[in-house]
Amino acid sequence: MDIDIKKPLLEVQGLWKVFGLKQPDFDPQDEEALARMKDSGVVFAVRDVSFEVKRGEVFVIMGLSGSGKSTLIRCLPRLLKPTLGQISINGQSVSDMDEKELIQFRRHETAMVFQHYGLLPHRNVLENVAFGLKLRGVPPSERLEQAREAIVQVGLEGWENHYPAQLSGGMRQRVGIARALVQESDLLLMDEPFSGLDPLIRREMQETLLQLQREVHKTIVFVTHDLTEAARLGDRMAVMREGVFVQQGTPQEIIDNPSDEYVERFVSDERQFYKSPRKPVIYFPKKKRQARPLPRVTAPAPLMAAERR
Ligand SMILES: Nc1ncnc2c1ncn2[C@@H]1O[C@H](COP(=O)(O)OP(=O)(O)O)[C@@H](O)[C@H]1O
Ligand SMILES: [Mg+2]
Numbered sequence: 001m002d003i004d005i006k007k008p009l010l011e012v013q014g015l016w017k018v019f020g021l022k023q024p025d026f027d028p029q030d031e032e033a034l035a036r037m038k039d040s041g042v043v044f045a046v047r048d049v050s051f052e053v054k055r056g057e058v059f060v061i062m063g064l065s066g067s068g069k070s071t072l073i074r075c076l077p078r079l080l081k082p083t084l085g086q087i088s089i090n091g092q093s094v095s096d097m098d099e100k101e102l103i104q105f106r107r108h109e110t111a112m113v114f115q116h117y118g119l120l121p122h123r124n125v126l127e128n129v130a131f132g133l134k135l136r137g138v139p140p141s142e143r144l145e146q147a148r149e150a151i152v153q154v155g156l157e158g159w160e161n162h163y164p165a166q167l168s169g170g171m172r173q174r175v176g177i178a179r180a181l182v183q184e185s186d187l188l189l190m191d192e193p194f195s196g197l198d199p200l201i202r203r204e205m206q207e208t209l210l211q212l213q214r215e216v217h218k219t220i221v222f223v224t225h226d227l228t229e230a231a232r233l234g235d236r237m238a239v240m241r242e243g244v245f246v247q248q249g250t251p252q253e254i255i256d257n258p259s260d261e262y263v264e265r266f267v268s269d270e271r272q273f274y275k276s277p278r279k280p281v282i283y284f285p286k287k288k289r290q291a292r293p294l295p296r297v298t299a300p301a302p303l304m305a306a307e308r309r
Contacts, residue, residue, distance in 0.1 A: 004091065007091065008052035008053055008054050008055070009053055009054065009057075009186055010052065011088045012050055012088075013085060013086040014048055014050055014084060015050070015084070015086075016028060016046055016085055017044075017045045017068075017072070017075055017082055017083050017243075018044055019043040019045055020042045020043055021037075021042055022040075022042070028048060044242075044243045045068045045072075045243050046068045046071050048244070049085075049243075050245075053219055053221060054219070055186070056218070057235045058233055059221050059222070059237065059238070060223070060224060060229075060230040060233060060237035060251075061221065061223045061224075061237070061238050061240055062223075062225065062230040062238070063240030063241055064225060067241050067243070068243040069191070069223040072223075073223050075087070076110070076187075077089075077106050077110045078094055078095075089105075089110070092109070107135055107136050107183075108183075111132075111180035111185045111188050112180065112188075112191070113173070113176045113177055113179075113190045113193045114192075115191060115193060117164070117172045118176070119175055119179075120164075121164050124161050124162060125151065125156060125160050125175055125178075126148065126160040126161065128164070128175055129147035129150055129151055129179045129182055130143040130144055130182070132183050133146060133183075136183075147182055153178065153212060153216075154175075155208065156171065156174050156178065159171065168201075169196060170197055170201040173193055174208070177209070181212070181216065185218075187221070190222045190223065191223045192225070193205075194224075194229065195226070206229060209233065210232070210233065220233075222234065227270045228270060231255065234250075236250055237249070239254065239262070239263050239266065246262060247259040247260075254267065255267050
């Protein structure tokens, strides 16, 4: 397949996701009909969203809970089927794929990290990271080697034989990231991966992600409800409200020029932060990828219960 590297990796055009639609289709131009449908309980979770993400870019989708972020990011690899609109990833139209093509496409072209880890409880760290490669048909010895490499990259060397229940939330999310890295897909989809973590650990994970991104140059779509996180991580971002992208731009552009009151409310606290340097300091050495010493965890981690929803 020929890939034009100057083209955006991800292109989304006129995307809608409507829940509870009673008839098979609707006219997106007919505002009155849309309002009536809404009154009758139809949910317009994503409304006419268009955006592009360039190769190597981190694009953040930010909005309050219920604004449609998860629905949107799940539509990208068609974990949810969009109601209307076009999605193209790496020059391939996701909207046109049949089920078989989709399964292959998801395994090879996308990797996803969620807030609630989704680790396999009866498999250790190494097996969890290698699992996706098994599905892709990579031979066992190669799988383990690639998994070990990714584990070092996320700073978990020495924890290969531990089980998810023996890890803290931050460490489990490192496993989630290692599992996504090992997929070697260009596109990484992250839905509030750090939202369940304590502030300090969260900050540390943001730094880890920025550091990794300098090495691996993925194209990342990152969902958060936190503008500080968005500003730290995003090259560009979109603010979402009730299914609509109300503003798109660099974090700086949005903070300097919020398009309406909703955005202004997010932004007013953040201005403070922007008086300090833009990107956080990275504490660990760049060249030699020594795993950082992580605190010893006595199993089971006390955070576990609180983190489960
Ligand atoms: N499967 C579903 N059926 C009906 N409504 C849904 C479904 N999934 C999400 N929604 C609704 O869509 C809206 C957006 O939800 P979601 O995408 O989860 O928002 P966010 O991730 O920003 O919190 C919410 O009103 C939610 O209740
Ligand atoms: Mg969500």
